[in-house]
Amino acid sequence: MPLGLDPDLLDILACPAPDHGELRPGTPDDPDAAALTCTACDRRYPVTDGIPVLLLSEASGGPAAEPNDQRG
Template sequence: MPLGLDADLLEILACPAPDHGALRPGTPEDADAAALTCTVCGRRYPVTDGIPVLLLSEATGGPEQSAQG
């Protein structure tokens, strides 16, 4: 399993944003990146030392950054 995350854990993790969705390993640019990407909003959450950091303040990408760019 990518990132060393348990498959059962990955199945129950979800994006903490109000428009939440399932998370998938990696990013659209790099499937092996140490991150989880929301399948709905596109936010990317880092995985540090095998621990997903599911804080909106730590997320990159998503609707806010698309609106700024």
């Protein structure tokens, strides 16, 4: 299992954001990265020493990384 995570744990983990989804190992650019990526919002959460850090303040990517929509 990538990242050394228990497959049963990976099955129950979910993104903590309101637009949450399942998490998959790695990132879109690097499937072997020490991270978990949300399938719904594309936020990436680091995995440190085998422990997923599921804090929004530690996430990268996702909606916050995109430029603001300029609607009139």
